[in-house]
Amino acid sequence: MEAALGPAPRFVEHGADFRAGFASFVGRPNAGKSTLTNALVGHKVAITSSKPQTTRHTIRGIVHRQDAQLVLVDTPGLHRPRTLLGQRLNDLVIDTLSEVDVVGFCLPADQKIGPGDRFIAAQLQKLPHQPVIALVTKTDTVPKDRLAEQLLAVDQLGREHLAAERAQAEGFAAIIPVSAVSGEQVDVVAEELVSMLPVSPPLYPEGELTDEPEAVMVAELVREAALEDVRDELPHSIAVTVDEMVPRQDRPAEKPLLDVHVSIHVERDSQKAIIIGRGGSRLRAIGTQARQGISRLLGTPVHLDVHVKVSKDWQRDAKKLGRLGF
Numbered sequence: 166m167e168a169a170l171g172p173a174p175r176f177v178e179h180g181a182d183f184r185a186g187f188a189s190f191v192g193r194p195n196a197g198k199s200t201l202t203n204a205l206v207g208h209k210v211a212i213t214s215s216k217p218q219t220t221r222h223t224i225r226g227i228v229h230r231q232d233a234q235l236v237l238v239d240t241p242g243l244h245r246p247r248t249l250l251g252q253r254l255n256d257l258v259i260d261t262l263s264e265v266d267v268v269g270f271c272l273p274a275d276q277k278i279g280p281g282d283r284f285i286a287a288q289l290q291k292l293p294h295q296p297v298i299a300l301v302t303k304t305d306t307v308p309k310d311r312l313a314e315q316l317l318a319v320d321q322l323g324r325e326h327l328a329a330e331r332a333q334a335e336g337f338a339a340i341i342p343v344s345a346v347s348g349e350q351v352d353v354v355a356e357e358l359v360s361m362l363p364v365s366p367p368l369y370p371e372g373e374l375t376d377e378p379e380a381v382m383v384a385e386l387v388r389e390a391a392l393e394d395v396r397d398e399l400p401h402s403i404a405v406t407v408d409e410m411v412p413r414q415d416r417p418a419e420k421p422l423l424d425v426h427v428s429i430h431v432e433r434d435s436q437k438a439i440i441i442g443r444g445g446s447r448l449r450a451i452g453t454q455a456r457q458g459i460s461r462l463l464g465t466p467v468h469l470d471v472h473v474k475v476s477k478d479w480q481r482d483a484k485k486l487g488r489l490g491f
């Protein structure tokens with residue numbers, strides 16, 4: 166895997182008032198967290214989709230600036246748990262949040278504040294001391310007057326839920342309207358998040374986009390390829406594990422090849438058939454798309470081997486969840 170490492174890491178030169186730290190976005194599914202992460206980082210690091218809960222892993226994108234380094238921990242949406250997996254995801258989110266410096270609560274401009282948002286606000290009240298910034302996302306989708314109403318409603322939500330024992334008696338530390346798609350106010354979001362970070366030297370070398378283990382990124386790429394075009398048929402019932410990544414033996418040094426073996430886990434035989442497609446055509450397309458992404462990610466040619474396995478009810482089975490790495 167030497168080829169994936171590239172040149173030696175270089176830390177940015179920094180002044181005495183350099184700031185560095187962690188931020189995390191929360192919000193109901195589809196609130197725009199992944200898209201905003203990508204807009205801030207300027208590269209694609211987390212997968213996005215028009216369906217909820219595709220972000221199952223904690224992926225960090227890193228914003229490098231002259232004066233600061235902002236590490237974004239992209240979490241799955243907090244939501245009322247219905248399955249064991251849902252409960253695990255919530256626990257993961259709360260654990261993650263208690264370690265960051267600032268939390269961005271994403272609330273889409275085009276949807277009324279609902280019980281899901283109030284549930285999240287109530288959870289955030291449990292955090293010890295982190296400032297919570299409200300980010301009113303997707304502002305390009307609503308007219309100005311509708312946005313103004315939403316900003317007022319969000320302010321009210323903060324005053325109702327983030328008060329009392331917390332340091333923030335006045336509700337949210339800031340409320341910022343933003344569109345990750347048009348790019349409007351993305352710089353303001355970065356500025357506000359950075360202002361809440363501690364004075365610290367940079368935490369990661371320059372140019373680093375994510376510190377997720379490569380296997381997790383590889384699994385995400387395969388998952389994304391597998392969900393392409395069939396999100397309606399296979400909403401949340403697939404998971405991907407990386408079984409092995411080994412450099413092919415006996416290759417000349419200038420022609421390396423990495424063998425990557427992955428498994429796509431589905432819940433039912435019918436779903437396996439969808440993934441494989443007629444005569445194996447979908448599986449081949451998944452393989453081609455994922456291989457290109459993995460090759461770009463790791464900077465080396467890749468041979469990708471994909472298996473499809475039926476793991477019955479994996480969402481509900483604790484032992485299986487453990488094995489899938491959740």
Ligand SMILES: Nc1nc2c(ncn2[C@@H]2O[C@H](COP(=O)(O)OP(=O)(O)OP(=O)(O)O)[C@@H](O)[C@H]2O)c(=O)[nH]1
Nearest residue numbers: 195196197198199200214217218242303344345346
């Ligand atoms: N018009 C518009 N659409 C947006 C914007 N941000 C996100 N979206 C869309 O909203 C949908 C959900 O965005 P995501 O970034 O995947 O949302 P998420 O909160 O990460 O979703 P989960 O992973 O399900 O928690 C996608 O279809 C995005 O393209 C925006 O600023 N403007």
